[in-house]
Amino acid sequence: MRTALVIGTGLIGTSAALALAGRGVQVHLSDHDPAQARTAAARGAGTDQPPEGRVDLAIVAVPPAHVARTLHEAVQGGVARAYLDVASVKGGPRRELEALGCDLTAYLGTHPMAGREKSGPLAATADLFEGRPWVLTPTAGTDTEVLNLALELVALCRAVPVVMDADAHxxxxxxxxxxxxxxxxxxxxxxxxxxxxxxxxxxxxxxxxxxxxxxxxxxxxxxxxxxxxxxxxxxxxxxxxxxxxxxxxxxxxxxxxxxxxxxxxxxxxxxxxxxxxxARVPGKHGAAPAVYESVTVLIGDQPGELARIFADAGRAGVNIEDVRIEHATGQQAGLIQLMVEPGAVAGLTATLRDRGWAVRH
CATH class of the missing domain: 1.10.3660.10 (6-phosphogluconate dehydrogenase C-terminal like domain)
Structure with missing residues (x-):
């Protein structure tokens, strides 16, 4: 993939554009709101100028209700060799495209399982998809080149491809x-x-x-x-x-x-x-859920405190599997729960106490 067109520069579209641009792909940005496309371009996601010819891949990143119409217009305009969308539903848009008489051989419905509470190009990050499932919903009629380009997109965004039926998704x-x-x-x-x-x-x-x-x-x-x-x-x-x-x-x-x-x-x-x-929710790196124990420590709300406690855990030779922080209402302090393997609890507790931390039971 050398060139791509991202249609829709919200959180998902701009994040994909940032990932592609950061890995050498020439990305063109389009949005019904030109100011939003300019904002994405200013963040380094590509250029808001239209491509001079066909791009390798068009990524439609618009709300589900607008996917079919936007895709149909793009296909009719011949803007790309392959087309995909990243909407969070898959069955409906495909049926709408079929009703519009769109040739679906060059299209593949996809859905990256990533997001944030915030939206828009300013909330986008190039690493939004790293390690996250990215669902692909090919059919028997999907062109092999289209599937390969979709897989390349997923790889460039460092996500994990998952193939599913659209309605099952x-x-x-x-x-x-x-x-x-x-x-x-x-x-x-x-x-x-x-x-x-x-x-x-x-x-x-x-x-x-x-x-x-x-x-x-x-x-x-x-x-x-x-x-x-x-x-x-x-x-x-x-x-x-x-x-x-x-x-x-x-x-x-x-x-x-x-x-x-x-x-x-x-x-x-x-x-x-x-x-x-x-217990069925996948654990770390998608593996079966692991049973961890927590070491709870009182921590102040000052710069450098998190770095210091992680460094002290490293001195104990303990890998922190997960972290939770509970902030104290009205106080400049909180409780941090360090999730570790059960066998590491005693050593970590002893080291943290030696380093002056207030470890709570």
Whole structure:
């Protein structure tokens, strides 16, 4: 791949353009808002000038509702040898393209499983896709050259290719991406009118659950409008579980011992099913989930503190597998949880204490 055209310079389009430009590909940028394309170009993602001839690959990075029309116009204009989109739903756009009579041999639907709460070219980064799954949905009619160019794009962005059927992909992202967004927003919405005293008690649990609720509502309306059925199916199951959980909690309020036992059993059931589901989430580097233990340390909110604790962990010969930070409300301090292999806990704890850290049990 020597040349590429990125149509749509939001977070995903600009991030792909930055990755390609950084690896020597001549990237041309196009957007319905020329100012956004200029911003992406100013960040080093390519040029906002149109290509003089056909490019090797056209990447359509527009909201799902506009994918088919944008792709059809690009194919009709003959702007590239191969075309792909990066929208978060795949079945609908393909069927719309078929209805428009578009030749799909030169097209491949793809979806990089990466993103941020922020949007637009200023939020883009060249490493957004590194190590992340990038779904490809070829059909029997997909030209081999198109598939090879898509694989080259994935490699240049340092992502991991995953081949799936388009409709299977849409059902999967409904479960692992679209429904979590709505559930996070539903929980966060409870905070809008909550008493200030309650809000000040927010800890790491509520921060974890509501992190993605900060996402752009307009963007998510576009995404959910393109995949409503599968998302509604998942939410119907969640709603059924919620109904059962509410009944179990009400039973715990009952005076009857038998009802309280039934209520406790119902709560335990949903919690255990949650344990089982969480255990299936891939762990580090996509491997089976590992069991880590945490070493919790009080850390000040000053420059260099994180670097110092990581350096001290290195002196102990311990690899930090994951990190979580819980900030203390109204204080210039917090608790950092260093996730390590169980056998490393004693050595790390001893070293950190020797180095003056306040290790908490």
């Amino acid at each position: 849409d059902r999967a992202v409904a479960l692992v991406s679209h429904t979590p967004q709505l559930v996070s927003s539903l929980v966060a919405a409870r905070l809008r009118d909550a008493d200030e005293t309650a809000v000040r008690l927010c800890g790491q649990g509520i921060r974890d659950v509501t992190r993605i609720a900060a996402s752009d509502p307009r963007m998510w309306v576009d995404i959910l409008s393109a995949n409503p059925g599968p998302v509604a199916d998942v939410l119907a199951g969640v709603a059924a579980d919620l109904d059962e959980t509410v009944r179990a909690l009400r039973a715990l309020e009952a005076a009857d011992d038998g009802k309280r036992r039934d209520g406790a059993a119902g709560i335990e059931d949903v919690l255990r099913r949650g344990n089982a589901g969480r």
